[in-house]
Amino acid sequence: MSQDAASPLQLLVDERAAAAGVRLLLKRDDLLHPTVPGNKWRKLLPNVAEARARGLDTVLTFGGAYSNHLRATAAAGRESGLRTVGVVRGDELADRPLNPSLAQAAAWGMRLDFMDRATWRRRMSAEVLAKLLAEHGPALVVPEGGSNAAGVRGCRALGRELAESDAELVVVSVGTGGTLAGLAAGLAPHQRAVGYAALGHAPLADETAALQVEAFGRRTRNWRIDTGHTFGGYGRTTPELRGFAEDFRARHGISLDLGYEAKALHAVFAGLDGGAYRRGSAVVVVLAG
Ligand SMILES: Cc1ncc(COP(=O)(O)O)c(C=O)c1O
Numbered sequence: 688m689s690q691d692a693a694s695p696l697q698l699l700v701d702e703r704a705a706a707a708g709v710r711l712l713l714k715r716d717d718l719l720h721p722t723v724p725g726n727k728w729r730k731l732l733p734n735v736a737e738a739r740a741r742g743l744d745t746v747l748t749f750g751g752a753y754s755n756h757l758r759a760t761a762a763a764g765r766e767s768g769l770r771t772v773g774v775v776r777g778d779e780l781a782d783r784p785l786n787p788s789l790a791q792a793a794a795w796g797m798r799l800d801f802m803d804r805a806t807w808r809r810r811m812s813a814e815v816l817a818k819l820l821a822e823h824g825p826a827l828v829v830p831e832g833g834s835n836a837a838g839v840r841g842c843r844a845l846g847r848e849l850a851e852s853d854a855e856l857v858v859v860s861v862g863t864g865g866t867l868a869g870l871a872a873g874l875a876p877h878q879r880a881v882g883y884a885a886l887g888h889a890p891l892a893d894e895t896a897a898l899q900v901e902a903f904g905r906r907t908r909n910w911r912i913d914t915g916h917t918f919g920g921y922g923r924t925t926p927e928l929r930g931f932a933e934d935f936r937a938r939h940g941i942s943l944d945l946g947y948e949a950k951a952l953h954a955v956f957a958g959l960d961g962g963a964y965r966r967g968s969a970v971v972v973v974l975a976g
Contacts, residue, residue, distance in 0.1 A: 692719075694714060694715050694716045694718055694719050694725060694845075694848070695714075695715045696712055696713070696714050696848075696849070696852060696971065697712060697713045697715060698710065698711075698712055699711045699712060699713050699939065699972075701938065701939070703956055703960065706959075707960070707962065707964060707966070708967055709959060709964045709967075709968055709969070709970055710853075710968070711955070711959075711969075711970055711972065712852070712854065712969060712970070712971045712972070713941075713971070713972055713973075713974055714845070714848075714849060714857075714971050714972070714973040714974065716728075716729070716845065716973055716974060716975045716976075717975065717976055722759075722762040722766075723759045723762045723766075724755060724759055724975070724976040725974070725976060726833075726842065726865075726975035726976060727755065727759035727760070727763070727833055727976075728763075729838075729841040729842045729844060729845060729866075729869070730834065730837075730839075730841050730842060730865060731760060731763040731829075731841075732763075732841055733837040733840060733841040734746060734827060734833065734837050734838060734841075735763060735764075735767045735769060737827060737837045738769060738826075739769075741827065743825055743826060743827050744769060745769060745770040745771070745772060745823065745824060745825065745826035745827070746760060746763075746769055746770070746771050746772070746826060746827050747771075747772040747774065747819060747823055747826035747827070747828050747829070748760050748771070748772070748773060748774070748828070748829040748831070749773075749774045749775075749776070749810055749831045750773060750774075750775060750776070750831055751776045752775060752776070752777060752780055752786055752788070752789060753786065753788050753922070754773075754775075754788065754831075755976065756831060756832050757775070757788070757789070757792045757797065758788055758791050758792045759833075760773065760797065760829070760833070761791070761792040761793075761795035761796060761797035762795055764795070764796060764797065765795045770796070770798070770826075771795075771796065772797065772798045772799075772800060772823045772826060773789075773792055773797045773798070773799050773800070774800045774801075774802050774819065775789065775799055775800065775801050775802065776802060776804065776807045777801060777802070777804060778802060778803040779801075780801050781801040785799075800819070800822070800823070811830065816828060830863075832862055832863035832865055834863040834864065834866075834898060835865075835901070836898075836901045836902040837902075838869075839865050839868045839869040839872075839899070839902035839903075840869060840902050840903075841869065842865060842866050842869025842870055842873075843869045843870070843873040843902075843903075844869075844873060845866070845870045845873060845973065846869065846870040846871060846872060846873020846874040846880075847873040848873075849870075849873070849874060849878070849971055850873060850874055850875040850878065851875075852969070852971060854969045854970065854971040855878060855879065855968045855970070856879050856880070856881065856964070856968070856969075856970045857870065857874065857878060857879070857880045857881075857970075857971045857972075857973065858881050858882075858951055858955055858972045858973065859880065859881075859882050859883075859951065859975060860882065860883050860884075860947035860948055860950055860951040860975065861883060861884045861885060861891060861895070861912055862885050862921075862947065863894070863898075864882070864891055864892075864894050864895030865895075865898055866882075866973070866975055867880060867895055867910055867912070868895050868896075868898040868899045868902065869902065871907050871909050872899060872903050872907055874909060876909075879909050879910065880909060880911075881910065881911055881912075881913055882895070882910065882911070882912045882913070883912075883913050883916050883950055883951040883954050884913065884914045884916070884917055885921060885946055885947045885950055886917055886920050886921035887914065887917050887920050887921075891912055891914070892912045895910075915954075916951070916953060916954040916957075917950065918950055918953075921946070922946055924945050924946075924949075927953075928945065928949055928950065928953060929945065931952075931956070932949040935949070935952065943974070944974075944976045947975070947976060948972075948974050948975070948976065951972060952972055955970065955972055
């Protein structure tokens with residue numbers, strides 16, 4: 688696995704943006720790789736390199752039953768020749784047939800380990816990690832979402848690719864904050880980023896700032912997180928959001944991820960309608976998955 692190409696930046700021809708006098712562009716990180724969605728690709732690649740540098744042949748990571756991150760890690764492992772272990776939240780799942788997402792991860796060679804919810808809450812503690820490594824062997828441990836220092840540094844390339852564009856503002860959706868943390872660090876000094884939280888999680892901004900400190904030694908002040916467009920929280924949608932995504936697909940032929948991208952783009956179109964963006968400005972929306 689290697690990352691050499693930048694993802695495409697496409698002008699979105701949309702009458703609502705035109706009416707607001709705004710150039711709306713899509714950063715198509717979703718096209719970076721066929722099986723490892725964009726933000727995962729940017730985060731996992733440096734983790735694969737880190738595992739190799741430390742002489743480890745296994746990556747062990749965490750996720751919920753429908754985790755994109757587990758599937759992406761399985762794909763990355765298969766492609767790079769590393770073993771992967773996926774620790775899944777909920778030991779009740781162990782006795783049920785695998786859902787399609789976990790079945791795909793398993794088919795790509797990921798060893799699944801179902802963890803009860805009480806232990807899950809302490810999953811990054813030294814005690815739980817020691818047990819996991821004793822059971823599965825030496826491994827690079829990657830947190831949920833792939834958001835560790837290496838992953839965040841990998842996402843800086845996304846910001847650097849956009850630093851050369853005429854965008855004033857870059858929009859991305861936020862799960863753990865890792866993509867935003869890296870992206871913001873790579874932007875040019877005059878550019879700003881806004882992240883739309885896909886879930887209601889109060890410490891998200893602090894955690895994003897902490898990821899920047901971990902990855903770069905300091906936080907940047909060119910980003911903020913908007914928590915007003917979660918549509919009920921993680922994995923939730925509403926008829927309005929689904930309607931928006933369907934309309935977007937009909938207009939532009941792009942299927943938005945309802946958990947993340949549709950929420951951020953819905954917020955952007957509400958902003959266009961409400962005059963939130965300067966006439967004549969360019970706004971980039973990152974499709975990260
Ligand atoms: C499509 C999409 N956009 C954005 C994100 C947010 O990533 P992060 O966890 O780095 O905030 C994710 C996370 O999985 C995603 O799948």
